Amino acid sequence: xxxxxxxxxxxxxxxxxxxxxxxxxxxxxxxxxxxxxxxxxxxxxxxxxxxxxxxxxxxxxxxxxxxxxxxxxxxxxxxxxxxxxxxxxxxxxxxxxxxxxxxxxxxxxxxxxxxxxxxxxxxxxxxxxxxxxxxxxxxxxxxxxxxxxxxxxxxxxxxxxxxxxxxxxxxxxxxxxxxxxxxxxxxxxxxxxxxxxxxxxxxxxxxxxxxxxxxxxxxxxxxxxxxxxxxxxxxxxxxxxxxxxxxxxxxxxxxxxxxxxxxxxxxxxxxxxxxxxxxxxxxxxxxxxxxxxxxxxxxxxxxxxxxxxxxxxxxxxxxxxxxxxxxxxxxxxxxxxxxxxx
Amino acid sequence: xxxxxxxxxxxxxxxxxxxxxxxxxxxxxxxxxxxxxxxxxxxxxxxxxxxxxxxxxxxxxxxxxxxxxxxxxxxxxxxxxxxxxxxxxxxxxxxxxxxxxxxxxxxxxxxxxxxxxxxxxxxxxxxxxxxxxxxxxxxxxxxxxxxxxxxxxxxxxxxxxxxxxxxxxxxxxxxxxxxxxxxxxxxxxxxxxxxxxxxxxxxxxxxxxxxxxxxxxxxxxxxxxxxxxxxxxxxxxxxxxxxxxxxxxxxxxxxxxxxxxxxxxxxxxxxxxxxxxxxxxxxxxxxxxxxxxxxxxxxxxxxxxxxxxxxxxxxxxxxxxxxxxxxxxxxxxxxxxxxxxxxxxxx
Numbered sequence: 048x049x050x051x052x053x054x055x056x057x058x059x060x061x062x063x064x065x066x067x068x069x070x071x072x073x074x075x076x077x078x079x080x081x082x083x084x085x086x087x088x089x090x091x092x093x094x095x096x097x098x099x100x101x102x103x104x105x106x107x108x109x110x111x112x113x114x115x116x117x118x119x120x121x122x123x124x125x126x127x128x129x130x131x132x133x134x135x136x137x138x139x140x141x142x143x144x145x146x147x148x149x150x151x152x153x154x155x156x157x158x159x160x161x162x163x164x165x166x167x168x169x170x171x172x173x174x175x176x177x178x179x180x181x182x183x184x185x186x187x188x189x190x191x192x193x194x195x196x197x198x199x200x201x202x203x204x205x206x207x208x209x210x211x212x213x214x215x216x217x218x219x220x221x222x223x224x225x226x227x228x229x230x231x232x233x234x235x236x237x238x239x240x241x242x243x244x245x246x247x248x249x250x251x252x253x254x255x256x257x258x259x260x261x262x263x264x265x266x267x268x269x270x271x272x273x274x275x276x277x278x279x280x281x282x283x284x285x286x287x288x289x290x291x292x293x294x295x296x297x298x299x300x301x302x303x304x305x306x307x308x309x310x311x312x313x314x315x316x317x318x319x320x321x322x323x324x325x326x327x328x329x330x331x332x333x334x335x336x337x338x339x340x341x342x343x344x345x346x347x348x349x350x351x352x353x354x355x356x357x358x359x360x361x362x363x364x365x366x367x368x369x370x371x372x373x374x375x376x377x378x379x380x381x382x383x384x385x386x387x388x389x
Numbered sequence: 390x391x392x393x394x395x396x397x398x399x400x401x402x403x404x405x406x407x408x409x410x411x412x413x414x415x416x417x418x419x420x421x422x423x424x425x426x427x428x429x430x431x432x433x434x435x436x437x438x439x440x441x442x443x444x445x446x447x448x449x450x451x452x453x454x455x456x457x458x459x460x461x462x463x464x465x466x467x468x469x470x471x472x473x474x475x476x477x478x479x480x481x482x483x484x485x486x487x488x489x490x491x492x493x494x495x496x497x498x499x500x501x502x503x504x505x506x507x508x509x510x511x512x513x514x515x516x517x518x519x520x521x522x523x524x525x526x527x528x529x530x531x532x533x534x535x536x537x538x539x540x541x542x543x544x545x546x547x548x549x550x551x552x553x554x555x556x557x558x559x560x561x562x563x564x565x566x567x568x569x570x571x572x573x574x575x576x577x578x579x580x581x582x583x584x585x586x587x588x589x590x591x592x593x594x595x596x597x598x599x600x601x602x603x604x605x606x607x608x609x610x611x612x613x614x615x616x617x618x619x620x621x622x623x624x625x626x627x628x629x630x631x632x633x634x635x636x637x638x639x640x641x642x643x644x645x646x647x648x649x650x651x652x653x654x655x656x657x658x659x660x661x662x663x664x665x666x667x668x669x670x671x672x673x674x675x676x677x678x679x680x681x682x683x684x685x686x687x688x689x690x691x692x693x694x695x696x697x698x699x700x701x702x703x704x705x706x707x708x709x710x711x712x713x714x715x716x717x718x719x720x721x722x723x724x725x726x727x728x729x730x731x732x733x734x735x736x
Contacts, residue, residue, distance in 0.1 A: 068489035072482045079478030083471065095513045098474060102481055102509060106502070145413035148428065153406035159496050160398040163595065166496035174429060177409075178510070181416065181425025254619045255602045261622070262599070265591040272588070291633055298630035298718075304623065305721070372714045379633070 066221060070210070071108075078105040078206040082199060093184070093191045100127060100175065100199025105206055107168040111218075111270045116207055123168045124200025130176035132193040138183025151176050219282050222271045224334045226289045227387075229264045230296055231330040233257065234380075237300040238323040241312050246303055257300060264293050288383045295383070299376045302369060311364045318352040322377065329384055339388045345381045349374065397439070397551050400544040405435060408539035412532060419531070421524030426457075429510070430532030435540045436498050438600035440548035442540045445603075449503065450533035456504050457529055460511035461522040477512035481505035495599070548600075552614055553669045555598045559621060560669075562590040564662040566628050567722070571655045574635040574715075575648055587632065590625070620729050627722045634715040639708050643695070647712070650691045654719060657684045661726045668733040685720055692716055 082101035086094040104127070109119035130151060137143040155173035159166035179192060236256050240246045246253055271286050306312070312319075325344040332340055353374050361367045408431055416427035430453055437445035467473055484505035491499055498506070569586035573579045601614040696709050 065486070065490040068486045071489050072486035075485045076478060076482035079482065080475070083474045083478065086474075087471075092515060095515060098478070098513050099509070102478065103506070106485065141414065141417045144417075145410045148413055149406040149410035152409040152432065153402045156405040157398060157402040160401055163496050167498070170432075170498060174432070174506070177428045177432070178425045178514070180413070181428060182514075251602070251615055251619075254615075254622065258597075258599065258602065258618075258622050261625070262594065262597070265594055269588065269591055272584075291636070294629035294633040297626040298633065301623075301626060301630070301721075368713070368717065371710065372717065375710050375714065 067225065071106075074105050074206050074210045075102060077210060078102055078203055081202050081206065085198060085202065086195075089195070091188075091191055091195075093188055093195055096131070096192050096195035097199045097202070099178070100124065100196045101202040101206075103171045103175065104200055104203040106171060107203075109164045109168055111273050113208065117204055119165075119168060120204055120207060121200070123172050124197065124203065127172045127175045127200070128193040128196040130172060131179040131196050132189055134176045134180035135183050135189040135192055136186070138180050144180050144183075148177055148180050219271065219274050219286075220336070222267055222274065223282065223285060223289060224336075226264060226267050226271065226293075227330055227334040229260055229267065230289065230292050231327060231334070233260045233264070233293065233296050234299070234323075234326060234330070236260070237296065237303075238319060240300070240303050241319055242316065242323070244309065244312065246309070253303075257297075261293075261297070268293075285387050288387050292380055292383045292387075295376050295379050299373060299380075302373050305366060305369045307365055311360065311370075314359055314363065315352055315355055315370075318348060318355055322348040322352065326380075329381075329388075333384055333388045337388065339385055345384075346378075349377050349381065352377070395550070397546050397554075400546055404539060404543045404545075405432065407543045408432075408435060408536060411539070412535055415531060415535065416528070421521070421527055425510075426525060426528035427532035427535065430529045431536035431539070433498065433503055433507075434533045434536030436503075437540060438495070438497065438603050439546050439551050439598070440600055441603050442537070442545070446533075446537040446540060449500070450530070450537065452500060452504060453507050453529055453533060454526055456507040457511055457525055458522065460508045461525065464512065473512050477509050480512075481509050548614075552598045552601065552617075553671075555596050556617070556621065557666045557669050558593045559590075559597065560662050560666055562586075562593040563621075563624055563628060564659050566590045567631070567655060567658060570628065570631050570635045571651055574639075574651075575644065577638075583632070583635075590628070594625070616732070617729070620725060620732075624722060624725055624729075627718050627725065631715060631718050631722070634711050634718065637708070637711045639712065643708055643712070646695050647691060647716075650687050651716075651719070654684045654688055654723070658719075658723055658726065661723070661730060665726065665730050665733060668730070685723065688716055688720065 078101045079098060082098040086097045089097075104120055104124055107120050107123055108116060110116060134144065134147060134151075137147050151173050155169040158169040175196065183189075184192070236253060240253055268286075268290055271282075271289075275283050275286050322345065325348055329340065329343065329345055332338075356367075356370050356374055360370050364370055409428055412428045412431045416424040420427060430450070433453060434446050434449050436449065463476070464473060467476070484501040488499045488502035488505070491501065566586045566589070569579070569583045573583040598614075598618070601611070601618050692713070696713060
């Protein structure tokens with residue numbers, strides 16, 4: 048077999064790269080390299096401000112759309128230029144500098160906590176002001192500093208515009224993929240609870256994980272609803288289904304605190320062990336935009352679980368109805384997933 | 390004391406203001422290196438979660454010291470400015486990936502990004518002689534300690550007060566969401582209201598006091614707060630499940646038989662949530678906490694009178710299973726809230 052194919056199958060496909068984080072890293076890299084290149088054209092001691100501003104400002108991600116990112120970055124860049132100038136100018140009179148920087152810190156912390164999306168932007172602008180205030184220079188160099196901050200802003204804006212999946216459909220699809228992956232992670236934790244049987248010992252560990260995934264899902268779902276409204280509802284049906292899958296998945300997790308005798312999980316261990324990989328495979332296919340696979344094993348395995356329920360759990364379990372809801376939930380997830388995959 | 394702001398945002402903002410005011414003076418008087426290290430480290434160290442000031446502050450300080458040392462020594466061996474700049478950019482790009490992949494939503498400069506920023510500052514801002522590296526480290530330590538003590542001493546945020554304050558809107562949003570679910574179940578034209586209430590809950594959820602989950606949270610409060618938090622999270626999970634079940638297209642004739650009993654149950658749940666929020670505001674309850682026994686029984690009775698009670702029969706019709714699940718979730722919600730209310734009253 049071709050080595051390339053082996054590598055792709057056994058290695059590359061298994062790497063789970065967070066695309067959003069990866070794109071942001073690429074944007075940072077390009078912004079930094081361009082800033083170094085531009086900085087070389089200005090033989091000045093202050094030219095590092097171009098790099099600092101470009102690299103830090105490109106981290107600003109306010110809003111969901113490119114227009115919002117650009118608008119906020121522009122405002123932040125202009126503000127940074129003004130604050131850097133003022134901090135450096137006031138640097139010679141320590142009382143004024145102390146008052147100035149303490150006020151900018153007050154505003155940045157307030158804005159960051161009041162409007163969470165603004166946190167990083169406000170923090171980084173304040174950081175630039177602090178650095179400038181810490182290394183005061185003469186008026187000419189101060190002026191140059193602000194100028195370089197503006198150059199850095201232009202680079203950051205250009206990179207944001209060029210390296211951004213600006214087509215709304217692509218953004219929505221990427222977000223839907225993220226949400227499906229979060230769904231899969233949640234299911235993995237839930238199946239781990241039932242299969243590994245260490246829930247009692249690691250109670251908070253699991254709860255914390257479920258909580259963080261819920262929170263992350265809520266964040267992306269809000270972004271999806273927000274973008275979905277601007278795309279004339281093209282994806283609204285799929286988005287609603289992905290949202291529903293998450294709700295049902297949390298319901299599946301409820302078994303962990305509704306079953307008084309956890310040893311009954313042992314009776315369905317085999318079936319759950321088969322359902323999980325089949326479900327995971329299907330979720331991954333859905334996240335990659337594929338259709339329902341021809342050898343879909345999920346329903347078949349759920350049917351096997353149902354048989355065990357009918358034959359044994361209904362009699363042996365203290366709370367058989369909870370297992371019935373669990374099986375119904377699995378079926379509902381499978382149905383919703385089929386509809387998402389089309 | 391009354392004049393001091395109680396709101397966490399104001400306290401944090403004012404705390405940062407005073408700390409930076411002092412930091413600027415200190416850095417002007419005693420700074421051994423560039424004067425921005427004291428102020429910037431002070432701000433970075435103050436980026437801790439509520440109730441974790443000590444642990445996270447010291448953790449951050451140590452990380453910054455290490456970064457400064459390693460980056461400074463790198464400059465010592467690599468004199469070419471261009472190479473140093475490129476190395477700094479590659480480094481921050483890689484850390485940028487990890488800081489985003491960590492998926493932290495709370496307002497905080499996460500550790501990977503903080504490392505990236507510190508290294509960028511050391512490498513990109515013009516060279517500093519290596520023999521003065523220790524002075525830079527002294528500045529960093531001074532700024533870090535100032536930030537550390539400032540967050541403990543200047544308008545500290547009290548974890549227990551903050552926890553109670555953040556839990557109340559959350560419970561109210563849960564109550565509104567439940568009402569929207571019940572209304573929607575009997576009238577599917579109210580879908581917009583349902584989505585709106587769900588979104589409201591998600592927005593309030595952003596302020597969820599999740600710092601309770603962090604390692605190193607105040608030991609004395611940890612157990613009780615975590616228990617409360619896990620219960621509230623379970624309440625939210627039940628609501629999500631109810632939302633899903635309410636969206637099913639039921640046989641209307643079957644559904645309307647449950648309307649009165651379900652709506653009166655929802656009112657009782659609302660009252661229960663009000664009782665919990667009253668306890669959280671440290672006020673006395675005018676009456677005891679209702680354990681909802683009567684309402685549970687009414688629901689159960691109605692269910693038995695309409696639906697087949699045996700499990701085999703239940704599976705015949707999907708409407709039956711979904712409705713049984715809906716009622717089961719409602720009961721679980723009530724039980725969960727009763728436990729919460731009793732725990733609070735006892736504590």
